[in-house]
Amino acid sequence: MNTENQIDHVCISKKFRRSLQDVRVKIGTDAATDHHLIVAKVKLKLKKHQNIESTGKRFNISIKTRSAKQSASREYTIANKDVRNRARRDKRAFVDKLTAEAEEAARANNIKALYDNIKLLTVKYQKGSRPVKSKEGKTLNTHEEQRKRWVEHFKDVLNQDQPVRKS
Numbered sequence: 001m002n003t004e005n006q007i008d009h010v011c012i013s014k015k016f017r018r019s020l021q022d023v024r025v026k027i028g029t030d031a032a033t034d035h036h037l038i039v040a041k042v043k044l045k046l047k048k049h050q051n052i053e054s055t056g057k058r059f060n061i062s063i064k065t066r067s068a069k070q071s072a073s074r075e076y077t078i079a080n081k082d083v084r085n086r087a088r089r090d091k092r093a094f095v096d097k098l099t100a101e102a103e104e105a106a107r108a109n110n111i112k113a114l115y116d117n118i119k120l121l122t123v124k125y126q127k128g129s130r131p132v133k134s135k136e137g138k139t140l141n142t143h144e145e146q147r148k149r150w151v152e153h154f155k156d157v158l159n160q161d162q163p164v165r166k167s
Contacts, residue, residue: 009038010023010038010040012042016042016044019042019043019044020040020041020042021041021042021043022040022041023038023039023040023041024038024039024040025037025038026038026039095121098117098120098121099117099121101113101117102114102117102118102121105117132145132146132149132150133149134149
């Protein structure tokens with residue numbers, strides 16, 4: 001029977017102890033020591049550093065009069081409310097569309113479509129992957145173009161001559 005003492009630790013300042021979320025020991029990785037590799041997951045929140053000169057409101061400084069500044073501020077406020085209302089309306093329309101598709105899939109017993117729509121409605125948005133580009137640098141938009149580019153890429157990578165080994 002092989003026994004080991006676990007002496008691997010993560011040292012962290014008292015200030016950051018709540019930032020440490022998870023620590024895992026990766027047994028099996030060999031670093032030619034009696035220690036194991038440790039992977040720690042740390043989440044830090046960074047404070048926004050405000051520049052002292054830019055803390056004021058942003059206005060067009062070429063406008064000199066007070067009334068012109070106030071009217072520009074009112075125009076900005078109206079435009080900002082309009083953008084927020086449109087975004088809210090578009091999001092509501094998107095959610096309504098997904099809900100209708102989910103209900104239709106449930107009526108048609110299409111479990112995959114139902115699951116996909118429920119997932120879109122409940123899971124937080126995750127940032128997508130980087131776009132696939134052609135050899136010329138153009139972004140490929142359709143899945144078929146992207147798939148063909150991946151096939152072409154791996155043919156180039158995998159169909160190379162074997163490296164010469166020196167004995």
